[in-house]
Amino acid sequence: MSQWTILLVDDEEDIRLVVGMALRDMGYDVLEAENGKEGLRLFRERHPPIVITDIKMPDIDGVDLLRKIKEEDPDTEVVMITGHGDMTVAIQSFQQEATDFITKPINVDDLEISLQRVHERIDARETLREYTRSLEKLVFKKSEELAHLEKRLGDGGEATVQDVLQRFQSLFDDLPCYVAVMDEEMALTAINRKFRQDFGDRVGEVCYAVLKNASSPCSDCPVLMTFSSGTSQEGEAEITTLDGARHEVLVWTSPVRTTGEGTTHVLTLYTDMAQIQKVQDHLSSLGLMVGSVSHSIKGMLTGLDGGMYLLDSGLRRQNDEKIREGLGVVKEMVGRIRNMVLDVLLFSKDRDLKKEQAPVAAFAEDAARGIRALVEEHGIEFLLECPEEAGTFEVDTRLLRTALVNVLENAVDACLEDRDQASHRIAFRVRPEEDQVVFRVEDDGIGMDAETRDKMCTLFFSSKDRKGTGLGLYITDRTVRQHGGSLAVESEPGRGTAFDIRIPRSAAEPVPLEENGGCEGTP
Amino acid sequence: MAKKILVIDDEEAVVKYMKALFEDHGYEVIAATDGADALKVLDGTVPDLITLDLQMDKVWGPQFYRKMSKNPSLKEIPVIVVSGLARPELAIKKAAAVVGKPFDPDELIRIVREQIGE
Numbered sequence: 001m002s003q004w005t006i007l008l009v010d011d012e013e014d015i016r017l018v019v020g021m022a023l024r025d026m027g028y029d030v031l032e033a034e035n036g037k038e039g040l041r042l043f044r045e046r047h048p049p050i051v052i053t054d055i056k057m058p059d060i061d062g063v064d065l066l067r068k069i070k071e072e073d074p075d076t077e078v079v080m081i082t083g084h085g086d087m088t089v090a091i092q093s094f095q096q097e098a099t100d101f102i103t104k105p106i107n108v109d110d111l112e113i114s115l116q117r118v119h120e121r122i123d124a125r126e127t128l129r130e131y132t133r134s135l136e137k138l139v140f141k142k143s144e145e146l147a148h149l150e151k152r153l154g155d156g157g158e159a160t161v162q163d164v165l166q167r168f169q170s171l172f173d174d175l176p177c178y179v180a181v182m183d184e185e186m187a188l189t190a191i192n193r194k195f196r197q198d199f200g201d202r203v204g205e206v207c208y209a210v211l212k213n214a215s216s217p218c219s220d221c222p223v224l225m226t227f228s229s230g231t232s233q234e235g236e237a238e239i240t241t242l243d244g245a246r247h248e249v250l251v252w253t254s255p256v257r258t259t260g261e262g263t264t265h266v267l268t269l270y271t272d273m274a275q276i277q278k279v280q281d282h283l284s285s286l287g288l289m290v291g292s293v294s295h296s297i298k299g300m301l302t303g304l305d306g307g308m309y310l311l312d313s314g315l316r317r318q319n320d321e322k323i324r325e326g327l328g329v330v331k332e333m334v335g336r337i338r339n340m341v342l343d344v345l346l347f348s349k350d351r352d353l354k355k356e357q358a359p360v361a362a363f364a365e366d367a368a369r370g371i372r373a374l375v376e377e378h379g380i381e382f383l384l385e386c387p388e389e390a391g392t393f394e395v396d397t398r399l400l401r402t403a404l405v406n407v408l409e410n411a412v413d414a415c416l417e418d419r420d421q422a423s424h425r426i427a428f429r430v431r432p433e434e435d436q437v438v439f440r441v442e443d444d445g446i447g448m449d450a451e452t453r454d455k456m457c458t459l460f461f462s463s464k465d466r467k468g469t470g471l472g473l474y475i476t477d478r479t480v481r482q483h484g485g486s487l488a489v490e491s492e493p494g495r496g497t498a499f500d501i502r503i504p505r506s507a508a509e510p511v512p513l514e515e516n517g518g519c520e521g522t523p
Numbered sequence: 524m525a526k527k528i529l530v531i532d533d534e535e536a537v538v539k540y541m542k543a544l545f546e547d548h549g550y551e552v553i554a555a556t557d558g559a560d561a562l563k564v565l566d567g568t569v570p571d572l573i574t575l576d577l578q579m580d581k582v583w584g585p586q587f588y589r590k591m592s593k594n595p596s597l598k599e600i601p602v603i604v605v606s607g608l609a610r611p612e613l614a615i616k617k618a619a620a621v622v623g624k625p626f627d628p629d630e631l632i633r634i635v636r637e638q639i640g641e
Binding site (some may be wrong): 220234299300301302303304305306307309310311313322325329332333 | 525534537539540541543544547566589593607623624625626628
């Protein structure tokens with residue numbers, strides 16, 4: 001099963017022809033089916049890793065096909081082709097874990113971008129599997145080798161544990177985790193390269209001093225348990241590397257026995273959970289419709305159920321408060337679901353810009369209007385600074401306005417989240433330059449740390465945000481790049497944030513998506 | 524005395540829902556909106572059952588479960604995973620039950636009754 005086989009399912013011959021050609025051009029081996037039944041049959045026969053399917057088809061519709069495919073092989077990446085405005089179908093597709101969404105008429109660039117992401121997902125998943133698999137394999141291998149050694153030592157050898165470990169030093173050094181051996185006093189007798197790099201060459205010192213700067217072992221120390229039980233143990237710990245960084249690690253131990261003496265040493269592996277977590281996060285951040293959005297929608301539908309339940313309960317018991325509470329929840333949930341679906345449709349909409357010459361000052365005023373009501377409601381001071389002679393620029397005013405309003409709304413959220421200050425201020429400054437216009441949005445809200453800044457323009461920034469859909473800044477970044485512009489951010493936790501958006505005055509080449517999917521962290 | 528359920532979910536509307544649903548069926552409900560808060564709550568109270576969302580901010584579901592099971596007075600409490608994630612049954616192997624979102628309230632009550640009675 002090569003990464004390069006795609007199954008294309010569409011009842012329209014024209015689409016199969018055009019899309020099929022484009023896919024073959026990109027190097028794919030394309031299987032074609034003209035209806036759902038045929039698609040399913042081909043899928044079962046050839047097991048393509050990627051499927052592109054139309055939603056509206058005469059026999060089995062696209063969502064049904066998606067479900068059946070996911071039942072048989074949940075790792076299959078499925079991209080749905082849809083006509084404009086299929087909101088209900090959008091929700092259904094997310095619930096069935098579709099990977100992405102392309103709208104008709106199909107734009108070959110969109111297709112390429114979707115497929116790029118499909119491949120990133122496949123690769124990230126494979127990496128996670130490999131990492132876990134190789135870790136397990138190595139631990140197993142180590143245990144086996146030690147068992148063999150033990151047997152041989154029992155035959156009269158005088159090798160010490162030290163010699164044994166020396167022989168396997170290179171294998172230990174290759175492991176992407178920390179390995180240490182300690183004796184019954186918990187003193188380190190051997191360490192691997194990664195351990196030495198991050199904790200220093202501290203053989204002879206006790207492990208809890210080296211790993212945690214502590215003066216006594218952890219209360220649930222798996223190493224101590226291994227010494228007393230003679231069996232492998234598992235645990236968790238928080239350790240601090242030489243650079244002061246704290247890491248949460250999973251701890252695996254293996255007893256090292258010397259014949260006639262029981263367990264004299266314990267071999268311990270510490271693996272950084274953040275690594276695994278990071279790969280998982282990366283995987284889900286590439287997950288587009290899957291993961292966050294699908295999960296958020298399920299959360300919101302549950303919330304909606306809740307509102308209805310309260311309403312129903314309130315009506316039955318004639319409890320006014322419950323009725324009011326229920327209605328409030330229903331209103332909020334419906335609003336949020338609507339916003340999310342609209343955002344998602346906007347996200348998968350036709351990506352061609354409709355550019356027109358627009359006066360910059362009027363444009364900025366219009367964008368500012370997008371949050372006037374919001375800042376007034378929350379008592380946030382708002383300043384719009386724009387010179388009258390700012391000239392004109394050639395932009396898709398509707399899309400760019402949305403992009404700027406997203407950033408402005410983000411500033412409002414940042415202020416609201418910052419409980420340390422009672423009052424806040426947002427400044428929207430327009431700086432016209434010869435070839436470009438720079439829009440700057442400053443707030444003195446909660447600010448972002450480096451990790452958040454990195455994730456900012458990827459699809460799952462603030463995906464857990466109550467009000468957000470997680471797509472806002474992604475859409476902003478994409479719109480800005482389509483205009484050939486750039487987005488940069490300065491931010492400090494507790495101090496505030498400033499966004500700088502540069503838009504060229506006249507048509508410029510769109511800027512491609514960065515490899516890591518985020519916008520620039522610093523200007 | 525009413526049986527106590529600890530509801531852990533970061534979505535306020537879901538907490539409201541489950542609180543109303545469980546209280547209507549005679550249970551007492553305490554809530555936490557994050558794994559970290561939940562652990563603090565558990566310092567003071569021992570519930571009869573816990574419903575657990577998986578994706579939360581500071582301390583997420585599986586991490587919460589691992590920390591909780593280290594405490595001998597807490598590890599026997601049945602945990603029902605309630606999540607919108609794709610394969611929630613894979614997250615916590617020792618969960619007493621796993622329920623997807625959105626859930627059927629009658630089904631959820633049935634499962635709760637199965638675990639701790641009325």
